[in-house]
Amino acid sequence: MKFQPIVPMIWTKELQKTVDFYCDILGFTCGNQSEEWGWAAVSKDECEIMIAEPNEHTPFERPYFSGTFYIKTDDVDTLWNDLKDKVKVAYDIEDFDWGMREFAIYDNNSYMIQFGQDLWKK
Known part of the structure; x- marks a missing residue:
C-alpha cells in the first residue's frame, strides 16, 4: 500500500x-x-x-483551520518578491534555525499559507 x-x-x-x-x-x-x-x-x-x-453535512460559518498550509519551493526569494505586494503578509521572509527560509501570507479567506525552501539544499 x-x-x-x-x-x-x-x-x-x-x-x-x-x-x-x-x-x-x-x-x-x-x-x-x-x-x-x-x-x-x-x-x-x-x-x-x-x-x-x-x-449540509459541513458545519461552517467562516473559514477556519487550526494550522497552516506549508508549500515547499525551490526559489522562495523569487516567490516572495513576486507576492509580497499583492497579498496580505502574515510574516516576512526569514531564515529559521531549523534550516528553512520561509514567509507566510493569507489567502482571500484568511487561510495562512507558508512557503519555504530548505537552506541546506540551496
Missing part, C-alpha cells in the same frame, strides 16, 4: 473568488470546476488544493 500526496480541501462561501486568488495571484491552474457541486481543484506543479462550498 502506498499513500498519495495529501490534497487539502478548503471551504469557502466565495468559490470563484478563491479559485481566482489561487490562479491569478499564486499561479495555480484550475483543472476542474463544477458550479453545480460547488467545487474546484487547482494545481501548480506537484501541489494540488481542492476548494469547496460547504454543504
